[in-house]
Amino acid sequence: MSRWHRCSIRGRLTVLAGIVMAILCTAVAIFAMVMVRQAAIEHGSDQLFARAVTMGGQARLKVPDLRKHPDQTIQILDPDGVVATAxxxxxxxxxxxxxxxxxxxxAVTHTCDGQVFPGRCRIVLxxxxxRHDGVWKLLMAAPGVPWYVGPQLLIPVVVGWVLLVGVAAAGTHRIVGKALEPVYDISGNLARITADDLGHRVPAPRYRDELRGLVETVNRTLDRTQSAVQQQLDFASDASHDLRSPLTxxxxxxEEALMDPRHADWLRTANALLDSVERMQSLIGDLLQLARLDTGVTGNREAISLTELVRHELDRQPRKVTVDHHLASGVTVDGDRIxxxxxxxxLLDNAERHAASAITVTLELHPGTAVLQVCDDGEGIAPEQREAIFKRFARLEASRARDPGGTGLGLPxxxxxxxLHGGTLTAEDSPHGARFVVRLPLAPAPGTL
Structure with a gap:
């Protein structure tokens, strides 16, 4: 990684502000020096013209002796272009x-001819x-104006350039530092959050700005994280409890059989052990399914005829109670068949455990939604317990009495x-028994997005 990428945001912004200000100041300085230089050249030209008018008026009467003007640079050319005097x-x-x-x-020119003016530049008019014998020419020269005009302009420009760039960099460094102070506070608060202290939250800034929105998002993320971790801890605690029961x-x-192995009824013991193993196998299967669902892992999604799927499952597995069904045709959803x-x-297993004599399965087609209902004629579920039954390992007293070996994971x-299919499962009112309602979005029609 380059040194620039290792630099802090504050440092990078300071450097960028300094570079931008340096570019602006340089452009302004160049513009100012060009304008001042042009003005100086025009001023020098005006002075030369004023002197040329005066000397030209004298030269019309008599060609002057220019040796008497050692402080000036002048040439006079005769009509043939020959230097008459200088x-x-x-x-x-x-x-x-x-x-x-x-x-x-x-005419006025700015020349740096090395033969005429070695190592120097001049403004030439x-x-x-x-005169009576023709047109003569008076050539007068004054010192040229360098690109920097002069020290009296160059020094203030350089000092101003340095001051402006320095002030811009220092100001940016300070302003960005002040702006990032809440970020440093957020980082410090987040650094104190550990796996053992997920209840800690980042204090929100006073002002409702982008940083406050960031803090609120971070706190919501921490809430979800704490909820997920707590859910996993509860899950692990409940799972270990339910696994210990069959193992115990x-x-x-x-141990009872080994206390008197010769008189032990090993066949009865094996059957009892088999029941416990089956319960553990069912529980472990449910736990693996929950683990996959928690990570959002699903099978291949495809357009599935829910009508045919329900009819096939009802015909495939016989039940201990009567199963009536009323299935609408042509109900298609987008989902995982398994x-x-x-x-x-x-839902059918749960209904079978609690039904007195019959189960009713209904599939209806509503606008944009497939509605599947599984009802039984059992004791039903009290309204205050209709959400509790969807908690993992939660089992009502009636359920424990009917099926002591249940895991309490089927409904969750x-x-x-x-x-995961974009639908819902709820326990709703029923004239008698329990009624579970599944609502799933219909698959889009072919050719539509």
Whole structure:
């Protein structure tokens, strides 16, 4: 990983703010120096023009002796373009400029010709003037303007550039630090949360901003995590209790037989052990099913005729009580065949355990929903207990009396399968007995999304 990626958000933003401000300041400085330089060149040109007008007026009457002007840089060309006279610093040198303006105009150039001005740049003005023998030219030069104009401009620009970039970087560093202080607090609070202290929550900031939304999301996630962990702990506790019961019974039966092995009824003992093993096998199967459902693992989803599935299961497995059914045709859902079969059989097994003489299975087609009802003519379920029966390992007194070997996982598994299919399973009112209602979304029609 590069050093940039290892840098903190605060550091990266500080560097970026400094770079952006440096680019802006550089652009502004270049623009300002170009404008000031252009203004300086125009000012120098104006001064040259003023002097040229004065000297040109004198030269119309008499060509002056430029040796008397050692502090200036001047050349005068005759009508043939030959240097007629020049100041001492231009004596013997080529013409300062070859520009040929109109006879009634003038021209200004900025030249750095090494032959005329070695190592220097000059502003050169070409000013034509008339004499009796033709058009002469007055060439005057002034010191050129460097790109930085001068120290009086360059030093303030450099100092201002450094100050602005420094202030921008320092300000960004401080502002980002202040903005990230709640994030540091959140990180510190989250670091104190351990597996043994899932009840701790992150305090919400005072202001309703993005950080408050983040804290609320984190706290909701912690609530779900705590609920899931508590559910797993309760599940493990209940599972261990239900597994110990058949194991304890098996151990007791074996120990009793071994106390007097010659007179023990091993056939009766084996049958008793077989009952305990079957109960353990059923319980372990239910636990594995719950583990798969908790992780959201389902089989292949496909369009399934719920009508045919229910009819096949009712015909396949005979029951100890009468089973009546009323099945609507053409009811199709999108789901896992094995899971839906398990859901139906769990409801039928539960109804069979509690029915007095009959079970009624109804499948109806409602708008967008398939409604499956399994009813029995037993004692029914009290309204205050209709949610309790869907808790894992929860068994009512009537259920324990009818089936002591039950696991209390059939209905929870059935509800979880319904929920994984986007549906619901509820215990609802019934004139007599219990009525379980499954609602599942219908499969989309072919050709639709």
């Amino acid at each position: 100041t001492p610093d231009m004596a013997g040198r080529p013409r300062m400029s070859n520009v040929r303006p109109d006879v009634d105009a003038f 070409v000013y034509p003037f008339h 019974a098996m151990r007791t039966q074996i 899971g839906l079969t398990r859901l139906l059989n769990n 598994i059935a509800r979880q399968i319904a929920q």
